[in-house]
Amino acid sequence: MRSLDLKLVRDLWHLRGQAIAIALVLAAATATFVMSLGVHRSLAETRDAYYARNHFGDIFVGMTRAPRSVVDRIAAIPGVRRAEGGIQQYATLNFPRRVVPVRALLNAVEPDGPNHLNQVTLRQGRLPRASDPGEVVADEAFAKANGLAVGSQIEALIYGRKQNLRIVGIGLAPNFIYALAPGDIIPDDERFGVFWIGRKALEAATDRTEAINSLSLTLERGASGSDVIHALDSILAPFGGSGAYGRKDHLSHAFLDNELMQLSAMTRVIPPVFLLVAVFLVYIVLGRMIRTERTQIGLIKAFGYSDWAIGRHYLKFALAIALLATVMGTAAGIWMGDAMTRLYAQYYRFPFLYYRISLSVIVAAAALSFAAAALGAIGGVRSAVRLTPAVAMSPPPPPAYRAGTVERLGKAAGFSAIGHMIVRHIARWPGRAVITVSGVALSGGLLFATTQFIDSSRTMIDSFFFRAQRQDLTVTFTEPRNASALYALAQVPGVLRVEPTRAVSVKLSNGKRIERTAIESLPANSQLGLRIDRHGNAVALPASGLMLSSQLASKLAVRIGDRVDVEMLGGRRTQRSLPVASIVDEFVGARAYSSEQTLESITRDASPVGAALVRIDPSARDSILTRLRDAPMILGVTEKAAALVKFRAMIDDNMLTMIAFYVAFASAIAVGVVYNSARILFSERAHELATLRVLGYFRSEVGLVLLGELGLLVAASLPIGCFVGYGMGQLMTAMFSSDLFRLPFAPSRASYGWSSVIVLIAAMTTALTVARRVQKLDMVRVLKGRE
């Protein structure tokens, strides 16, 4: 047994290049697995611990105004464990030397100690005291982004009144893990902050003594969320309740969930690709090894070793590769997981978030790579086991080349003898050619599928920020205004155009399918807010009926002409049935649109203005922003350009990091596949190549026999790779899409080009390094033997 193990070590050393190349591919599987599953676990476990420790609510609801006593009634609903009412109020902050609009969401905290639900975790300082109405806790990310610390003073405009706030603590809470200003799609720590202020102080500032406008509750174990939501909605109906919702519709939770969903999609799509390729690589390398060692196998068996001992020997060879891959892949996966987690910590606000190395993830990753190696080894091991000593020791049957279709084609095409050599060798080992072609194609496909995410996000940016949103600023008012507010805005010097817009929270339903969303209306002749379909064309708002985003339409299972029931949330709670007049493909959110008149027919009021879209003269930006900052009726100003910058930064950080990883990994496939094919090809043809050298062929010409065959295979794999990538890209964009974002599949020609070029470079440099072995061909030695 020992001598066989010695042979194993020698074989591994002898084939180290090939073993490492396979290990690289397997390691890519391990690394992606360890990374994505590990990050997923770290995020999910951190979130769950945070939720539990800080008592994140299960159900949430907003309302215009309700007396505090309603909380007790709600707490009495069966299934409710604890209910807590509070006030949430948007405010604008005034930083003396800055013109950019800064918004804050103020949350009430109980004066005599921490809240029970959605508790604040303090990083520094303390909670506000009831005695001092100006004390606040600021959220950590906002404080960091704006250089605020305990003791800093800020001037705020709350409910139309100026008030000075003093930071007494820095903290964070589980309902703002992902903190978005209304209307934004990406966090902007500099321009939007969350604050916690004493309840009495906020009641006083917003004229809501002993009243609430928001409520969260937790459920008893096993209680039905939908029953509670139902009861809650009917209790709050008289108070302008805007419809209760569970965690899945909670913005912060939904974004985090979306991220987790994408990570698990990653875990399901990418490692299998690497594993598949590795299975085939082990298969061809071991197959070749056993063919060349036929006689040895026969001898060893003749010495009395059992079939199983031989089989185990070759199996061990494959498992040794898996071991190497597990070590390399785990190390890389941990490193990448740590980097990814750091990235997440920039967007998601946790009190603690670190990449937790979990043994079970590593064990699962190891199991996968060992299983793949073993699966690849089965064919070879079986043929080694089956070989009887007598058969093994007789010379192998000569390679049977017979006149076939390929050869007739070659003749007709007037191939040179070298050309025939190349083509016939491919035809002689069709299985291997298929494996090489499909391996390289998968590499190209994976590259394409990942690089197309850049196109995808570009298309989304273009559609969302440039085609749909033509405004520069969105101005939100403290409460619905009439046309005079628009007129006032239009008078500000530098304002070029002002359009009113309005969004009303509704529940849309089609039978049992119910979706919470908002209906937005725009003037009929709007130039600033357009609805854009998937082809980038503007679609007019229908005169009557609703326009649904395709996301929403598919969730409701409705088509054009179907009717949906519309229930207005808050206000009058009117109900109507409206036809679906058109469906538009949008990438962000799942919303509904209508004309102003249609929306009025639901709200039964004369279209008040909720917000205004404003186009400005860029040179007047600073003076306009300064004027708006000081206007009391304005709740907030969103600047499109700032959101765009943030969005692009997120793509750069996040997506490009991921893509860099996958470019490296996909190249590992190409390198692994081509290196192994090339080495096998070289060892099979060494004798022939040396013969060509003897006959007077130059090294470069001999190298061409090798490179020609590989080149043909790689060339064949490129279009297949694009095809595979097309499918994979489509699948991955679909898997990555959620209620929040739908990623468009819009690959550019450049992505096809890039992925092909990268594969080509990886494949051909690998082939060239192998072809350099032609330099060392020993003609004399080769001619001594038969083969």
Added chain:
Amino acid sequence: MGRVSTAGAGAGGLAFSAEGLGKVYKTGDTEVRALRGVDLAIPTGEILVLLGPSGSGKSTLLNIIGGLDRPTSGKLHYGETELTCLNDADLTRFRRDHVGFIFQFYNLIPSLTAEENVRLVTDIAVDPMPAADALALVGLLDRRDHYPAQLSGGEQQRVAVARAIAKRPSVLLCDEPTGALDSATGIRVLEALAQANRELGTTVVIITHNAGIAAMADRVFRFLDGRIARIEVNAQPAQPSAISW
């Protein structure tokens, strides 16, 4: 034609001349002295047979003459050209333009038919004969479309001969060309070599363990311990058919 000139390799001159050729193989600590100072002169257009015990250095010398290997000491000229100072590309060019090789194990490319194996050489040669003519010379024209695996050993060796002579080489270097063949087949092969010598004026060097073959040579070198121990000149070379096997 690269740096190898054919001048001096014409009839009457010397194809190869060597002084003090030595070859030492080093493997680890052990040194094997395969050639210990070989001086030789091979006249153009002759048939030369190398005889000698196994391990005496015949193949080593042939490989050096053919530009497949380099001596560790001494000088070797092909005509006017000093082969020992050519770089690898020029040596390749020398083989391509001037040398035909035949080995004991035919070294045919299994994926090419008989004719294509010959074309491997005619594709790159300067003034080759058509591949079919070369095959006809060895009597295998009717087997042109067969793959090596479909030919007998003797037939394969004749294809190797056709491949070697198709370029109309100046020299044919043969290392035990009949080693794996029976007498009748061996003679057919030798006839083909003699024919090339006669019709193309090719200088032929044959290594063999079959002393009978020496009868067809113009000159016989007897090798011993890495040296040429004795040179015999044959005034009346025999026809291959007359060789006693």
